[in-house]
Amino acid sequence: MNKTILILKHEFGQTIKRKSFIIITLAFPVLALITIGIFSFIQGIEKPPDPGEVVTIGYVDGVGNFSGYTEQPGKPTVTLIGYDTPEEATSALLAGGISEYFIIPADYVATGLITRYTLEQELEPPGEIL
Secondary structure, X not given: OHHHHHHHHHHHHHHHOOHHHHHHHHXXXXXXXXXXXXXXXXXXXXXXXXXXXXXXXXXXXXXXXXXXXOEEOOOOEEEEEEEOOHHHHHHHHXXXXXXXXXXXXXXXXXXXXXXXXXXXXXXXXXXXXX
16 A cells, blocks of 8 residues: 555656646646637627617507606617507507517506517527616
8 A cells, every 4th residue: 555655656746747747737727718718709799889870669658657768868879659559569660660669567566577579589588677
């Protein structure tokens, strides 16, 4: 048993003294970080929004308190258009007057849920807004 430990100590000592072991030990984390950085950079590249672009979104307000928030400044500028019925909003969406619309039901205060409609197919549902 003592000879096995003696051999292990010798082999371990010889292995960590090699230049190739030291280079690989130090280079692997650096290469991993560089790869992660390149991947993050590529994922972060996206087309910046056009500063003059205006996004038009429709809404059907079942609660009746949303009419004061129709202009949202920013880049791009968001304009909200109110509709009386979901059918009117759907026809405006199909005609291209709005890019999407959402319905705020009368029980919104109790449930906190709204329904969003769009013509774009999404792979994932949008994140939860807190």
